[in-house]
Amino acid sequence: MAPKPLSDRECPDRWSRRRLLSLAAAGLGVGALAGPLGGALARSRSGSDGEGLTLPFDPTAGLRTYNHGTVIRENGVPIRVFEVQARSLTVPLRRATRFKAWTLDGSIPGPNLRARTGERIRVIFHNGDSTSHSLHFHGIHAAAMDGIQPVLFNKTKIYEFEAGAAGLYPYHCHVAPVTRHVGKGLFGLLIVDPIQPRAAADELVLVMGGYDLKNTGHNDLYAFNGIPHHFMEHPIEIRQNQLVRLYLLNMVELEAPLTFHIHANSFEILRQGATGEFRERSDVVTLGVAERHILEFRYPFPGRYMFHPHQDQIAEKGCMGLFEVVA
Numbered sequence: 001m002a003p004k005p006l007s008d009r010e011c012p013d014r015w016s017r018r019r020l021l022s023l024a025a026a027g028l029g030v031g032a033l034a035g036p037l038g039g040a041l042a043r044s045r046s047g048s049d050g051e052g053l054t055l056p057f058d059p060t061a062g063l064r065t066y067n068h069g070t071v072i073r074e075n076g077v078p079i080r081v082f083e084v085q086a087r088s089l090t091v092p093l094r095r096a097t098r099f100k101a102w103t104l105d106g107s108i109p110g111p112n113l114r115a116r117t118g119e120r121i122r123v124i125f126h127n128g129d130s131t132s133h134s135l136h137f138h139g140i141h142a143a144a145m146d147g148i149q150p151v152l153f154n155k156t157k158i159y160e161f162e163a164g165a166a167g168l169y170p171y172h173c174h175v176a177p178v179t180r181h182v183g184k185g186l187f188g189l190l191i192v193d194p195i196q197p198r199a200a201a202d203e204l205v206l207v208m209g210g211y212d213l214k215n216t217g218h219n220d221l222y223a224f225n226g227i228p229h230h231f232m233e234h235p236i237e238i239r240q241n242q243l244v245r246l247y248l249l250n251m252v253e254l255e256a257p258l259t260f261h262i263h264a265n266s267f268e269i270l271r272q273g274a275t276g277e278f279r280e281r282s283d284v285v286t287l288g289v290a291e292r293h294i295l296e297f298r299y300p301f302p303g304r305y306m307f308h309p310h311q312d313q314i315a316e317k318g319c320m321g322l323f324e325v326v327a
């Protein structure tokens with residue numbers, strides 16, 4: 001028997017971490033989670049950029065790190081359980097810019113959550129920040145799971161739904177003003193894999209974001225995976241002729257749609273991460289806010305190749321990087 005979806009009333013906003021752990025002790029398996037103080041921290045290990053800044057998270061690690069959660073069984077039904085924590089973090093965006101960001105599990109974007117089509121997903125969201133936040137998932141689910149109700153400081157909310165068709169599903173805070181909550185870092189990507197696995201590939205996640213540093217309604221800096229210019233200083237190493245599968249998401253608020261362009265090559269586009277035969281080929285693709293695509297490509301020649309939105313003023317303010325293709 002499938003577990004009943006949680007109604008708003010049953011949904012334990014007031015569940016404390018202790019309560020969750022006591023459930024685990026009662027045999028419900030929740031304690032097996034890689035919690036925000038466990039698995040998530042592994043992704044948030046410090047890096048540094050070309051300016052010698054010590055970063056609270058490593059955008060390069062974020063490229064290829066996936067959070068598969070933990071599968072538990074309730075009434076014989078498997079449920080893939082994730083635990084995500086919102087918290088404030090000071091992030092050095094440039095040498096002289098310390099930005100008070102809002103993060104999920106201590107990084108921007110939040111964890112790359114990964115499940116398979118048809119699975120039941122449970123996201124245990126804990127708000128460890130003094131401002132109210134929420135997690136709103138794109139996808140098909142009950143109203144009570146839609147993540148538009150603020151979760152207060154130190155409260156926990158459980159979102160539970162079925163993973164829909166294979167593809168890419170953004171998630172983000174939906175507390176007003178949403179532009180500000182997203183612009184300060186509260187967004188990420190859920191990848192839903194098809195039952196039949198896609199071909200083996202070097203899989204990368206790149207998420208574009210913008211920073212309105214002075215709260216003026218205009219972005220001052222932009223980034224792939226949280227840190228402006230990071231992938232110019234730390235090119236993404238890929239192998240010559242290796243199939244690369246790029247999971248690409250645009251979460252740049254306050255802007256018209258952006259493009260994404262790679263140099264000296266073209267890619268196949270699977271819109272919204274769809275499966276099936278239909279593919280387009282281009283070297284530029286357009287993404288409105290929250291749009292996402294899978295791009296597949298191989299580099300036939302070694303060397304360094306740029307990638308960036310073709311809105312060059314945005315690229316020059318941090319949303320630009322390099323692939324280092326090695327033989």
Ligand SMILES: [Cu+2]
Pocket residue numbers: 132133134173174175181182186
């Ligand atoms: Cu928020």
